[in-house]
Amino acid sequence: MNGATALVFAVGLCAxxxxxxxxxxxxPAPATAPVTREEYERLLREQAQMRQELDQxxxxxxxxxxSSQGPPATSQPVTQEDLEDIQQQxxxxxxxxxxxxxxxxxxxxxxDAAVGFTNQQHTNSTFSTIxxxxxxxxxxxxxxxxxxxxxSVATDPTGVSSTSVDLKIADASFIVNxxxxxxxxxxxxxxxxxHNHFDPPWINKLPDDPLVYGNNAIAPDGEVGIFAxxxxxxxxxxxxxxxxxxxxxxxxxxxxxxxAGTLNFSDFTDLNNGKAVGGRIGFLPVPWIETGYSIEYADxxxxxxxxxxxxxxxxxxxxxxxxxxxxxxxxxxxxxxxTVENRTYGGGTTGFGPITFANYRTGGYVDLAYRPTYCPHPxxxxxxxxxxYNLLRTPLDSPGGDHEQLWEFGIDYWLTPSAVLKVAYxxxxxKVGVDQNAFLVQFGIGL
Amino acid sequence: MITVLSLVAVALLDGCGxxxxxxxxxxxxxxxxxxxxEASGAQLWADNCSRCHxxxxxxxxxxxxxxxxxxxxxxxxxxxxxEQRKITAFLQASN
Numbered sequence: 291m292n293g294a295t296a297l298v299f300a301v302g303l304c305a306x307x308x309x310x311x312x313x314x315x316x317x318p319a320p321a322t323a324p325v326t327r328e329e330y331e332r333l334l335r336e337q338a339q340m341r342q343e344l345d346q347x348x349x350x351x352x353x354x355x356x357s358s359q360g361p362p363a364t365s366q367p368v369t370q371e372d373l374e375d376i377q378q379q380x381x382x383x384x385x386x387x388x389x390x391x392x393x394x395x396x397x398x399x400x401x402d403a404a405v406g407f408t409n410q411q412h413t414n415s416t417f418s419t420i421x422x423x424x425x426x427x428x429x430x431x432x433x434x435x436x437x438x439x440x441x442s443v444a445t446d447p448t449g450v451s452s453t454s455v456d457l458k459i460a461d462a463s464f465i466v467n468x469x470x471x472x473x474x475x476x477x478x479x480x481x482x483x484x485h486n487h488f489d490p491p492w493i494n495k496l497p498d499d500p501l502v503y504g505n506n507a508i509a510p511d512g513e514v515g516i517f518a519x520x521x522x523x524x525x526x527x528x529x530x531x532x533x534x535x536x537x538x539x540x541x542x543x544x545x546x547x548x549x550a551g552t553l554n555f556s557d558f559t560d561l562n563n564g565k566a567v568g569g570r571i572g573f574l575p576v577p578w579i580e581t582g583y584s585i586e587y588a589d590x591x592x593x594x595x596x597x598x599x600x601x602x603x604x605x606x607x608x609x610x611x612x613x614x615x616x617x618x619x620x621x622x623x624x625x626x627x628x629t630v631e632n633r634t635y636g637g638g639t640t641g642f643g644p645i646t647f648a649n650y651r652t653g654g655y656v657d658l659a660y661r662p663t664y665c666p667h668p669x670x671x672x673x674x675x676x677x678x679y680n681l682l683r684t685p686l687d688s689p690g691g692d693h694e695q696l697w698e699f700g701i702d703y704w705l706t707p708s709a710v711l712k713v714a715y716x717x718x719x720x721k722v723g724v725d726q727n728a729f730l731v732q733f734g735i736g737l
Numbered sequence: 738m739i740t741v742l743s744l745v746a747v748a749l750l751d752g753c754g755x756x757x758x759x760x761x762x763x764x765x766x767x768x769x770x771x772x773x774x775e776a777s778g779a780q781l782w783a784d785n786c787s788r789c790h791x792x793x794x795x796x797x798x799x800x801x802x803x804x805x806x807x808x809x810x811x812x813x814x815x816x817x818x819x820e821q822r823k824i825t826a827f828l829q830a831s832n
Contacts, residue, residue, distance in 0.1 A: 398802045398809075428805035436809060463808075468818025471811065486813060493790045521815040531815035572815065577776075577784035610788050707791035736790075 396428040404491035410728035432465040474516035480533035480570045481584045482604040482624035485511045491734025500655035501680040508628045510555040513537035531572035539566025539588035547642035550635035564589030600630045617662040625654030653682035676700040693721040708736035778827025803828040
């Protein structure tokens, strides 16, 4: 087989195999259509044959005999472009073979983990750990299943130890078109940016959550329901994002003397027929700035109790600017307002109250970080300094009510892009409770 | 406290004024020339990923796994369909 014949044969074979793998234009088939073992092995044989012919072509092109004897009159010299074209065809077929493999290739097990140490005033110092596996399964081009859980251990003040496995995500999402996705299940509520973007330990720049998302959270994280979301380009460089959802919503705690008036956002099975409605509208004037406004409105009272509506709102901002020769600056924060209708808590057999208060809570956080990524020193350029300001105001006449400010100062060392060692010190200032400064160390990794 | 922070910042900047080799594997990328609708897959990848976290190595996942990961990130980061396809194509061509 001379060079030209081989070239024609190889290109023809490529085209034939490629066209055989491509569905008709009018009826596109999913990339994960089942492939028989015979088809798969035939593609492998054809690929091996083509590679052999390509090697022959390369050998002929470089052989001195060709130049001395001259090619046959009907042949054309094989150019580098011809070889590159064949190589591209082979790469394409190789990719098609790879994508046609059945089984688990569209399953990804990722997630994150953290190990920490906390020494906080007026409590015992302790180590802690958490592992959060994330499973992604994409059975078709348009469908994605997600599942994630937080696995951790703890011992309560009475000395009882326990292991917890908290399901955080269990949802299905479907691509409707380029600008719309719909889905449902237990999903991360797009309220503010923190839980949706920043809370994994290899992304959060400090060892703990901001106050407004911590133990006395005033904003949701995961809820059960349905959602629609997407993004639309606007102007030349800008983009508008949108999220709307309907969920079971939060539940108002009424009988716990230590938490009456707060919202339980883990209301996985609804206790009333009123559903929470919420959403977020985001705007990115340039790719390195994102800001948004979120809202959620819900009836929070269990069936049989007077309707008690809650209105939650948030404003968020995220700015990440790479300043040439200086480094990367990050400014991010969420600010939240929570208003729950007035009602009376306690009384009767609850053992406390009755008490009534204006149930208005507000707070937020602001992170400012700097990393000298252009510094030639390999240790310094992997360091990142972080400062966070937290504020949480809850009604002073409510159970556990307080006005708390918390300053956090941290230094991170990035071992890899997704592994970080964090050291931080917190300065606490409460109006009612006892101040609890703390020293924290955490190793966080994304997998 | 502001004074202390200023001193820390000056100390970190001292000796770092000369632009050294950029640690592509560990640092967010430059966003200066981003185009939301016309940017390449590489630029979109850098812009959208580094807005929240450091960029993961391209070899982290196989072609099929990158498809699932980028679809997951389309949900998280509100990517458009064209952005999803360009980023996926870039990652699959570069891993």
